[in-house]
Amino acid sequence: MDVDIAMPCRKYTSASRCKQTLLFTTVQSAEIPIKTHVLPPKMKVRVRFAPSPTGFLHIGGARTALFNWLYARHTGGTFILRIEDTDAARNSLEAVSVILDGLRWLGLDWDEGPVTADATAPGKGNCGPYFQSQRTANYQRRVEALLSRGLAYQHEGAVKFKMQREPVLIKDLVVGDVIRKLTDREEADPDFVILRSDGQPMFHLVNVIDDIEMDVTHVIRGEDHLSNTAKHIALFNAFGVPPPHYAHIPLILNADGSKMSKRDKGASLTSYAADGFLPEAVVNYLCLLGWSPKDNREKLSLAETIERFDLPQILRHNARFDYEKLLWLQGEYSRSLADDRFYELAVHAFARAGMDTNKFPLAYVKAALDTCKGKFKTFQELPSYAGFYFKNEFDYNSDGVKKDFIPENKSRLQKLRDAFAGLDAFTAPNLETALKSTATDLGVKAGVLVHPCRLAATGNTAGPSLYHLLEVLGREKSLARMDRALERF
């Protein structure tokens, strides 16, 4: 790509699906902003998610990716993934994999970008490479052009960009018009480093150059970049390229309103997969943070969200992460899971907890899992909820022991055991009938027998339907467990 610095390689298509108004430039006067309106050419939407491989995908970053993806899908545009690995010291294959795996888990497929975590491997798309570490020649050439035009200068071995001192007008699709003045520190020295003394280009520079060369039309990113946008616009001006449209989305905060940093629980996207959340629940929840379909609907399919999603509906204020509401959505999606996927995720959850369900007949595993479906939220809960199906030795819930394994219940449980033992078929309806008639004979309510029996069979005070779980366990195991429990009285 041998492109003159003042001639960006934008390839506008006539098929535009975005209805943008006006582009903008900088404020020329410190007192009165002068907008220079430039009608943008019709263009197909091109957005990008440009994470830095830190070994961590922040939940906020995941939402930024999601909003970019949704906008691309809504407009029929292109979603680009670009890895901003200019900080060589922190790069690693693993760190890039965390990003790729995270996006794949969420289902956010990219139209252009890396195929693997290897920076030197070919990617897909016509604007590659999509790793900044592989694009250094471009940056070098652009810096030299700035240097030769007097828009940048050498300083202590580094190269600094001559930043304008006048306020910059940022027209933001979410926030509105923002006039960014210099801070007092910037007043003292408004210029900023674009090339380090070791020759490595810096974020502001590479971010802008790649957005130019990848024909990015809309920059949708976290509000933490809003103040930086003045620098980016100045850089676009220096390169003679109209800046893209900007949409700065609000940040995600902790439940207490504090900033969510890497150390905070739930800050890493990876943790949600590890905690047994469904990606569709996480995606749905993330959509609801800072965006609203405005019709009181909460649970939305991805297709519906794509259709309704647009930039103007994005809220301007930060949102706190509400774990409980995520859990609720998780429950909603868990309950409507297709059987095959449910089994697969459940077996995986048991495996993670060190329980090998493959040692049991498939029909038994499925029958066991069927009694659990819709009764728990995250798959991480499953091993403790239903582990009794796959192990014979377990402790009894101590509160349950105090409440149910009491002397007067011993003979009752014994009687129930005998009634169960006399059943022709060990089925849920028969078990229920036997339990209820035993209760009637003893002159007690069904619950008096249910609770000790459940504790005996599962070790827990709550769980799947008692009659159904006994049927799944079968006569032999069920009676053995009741016998074992009778020893505890």
Added chain:
RNA sequence: GACCCUAUCGUCUAGCGGUUAGGACACUACCCUUUCACGGUAGCGGCAUGGGUUCGAUUCCCAUUAGGGUCGCCA
């Protein structure tokens, strides 16, 4: 310190000058029920504060306060 953004129930939000301020999560009752969960019914609970503008402000403007962001040879 400077600059920028923001402000409706505890939380996520609807609202875009006149509403009994709506919904969801959470919470509290009650119903359903073998436990739990689900489902159903009801309830609790909000426009940060002070000035304007207006016949009338949750809504528009300003200030205050509070929260967040930025001002790196990090991204």
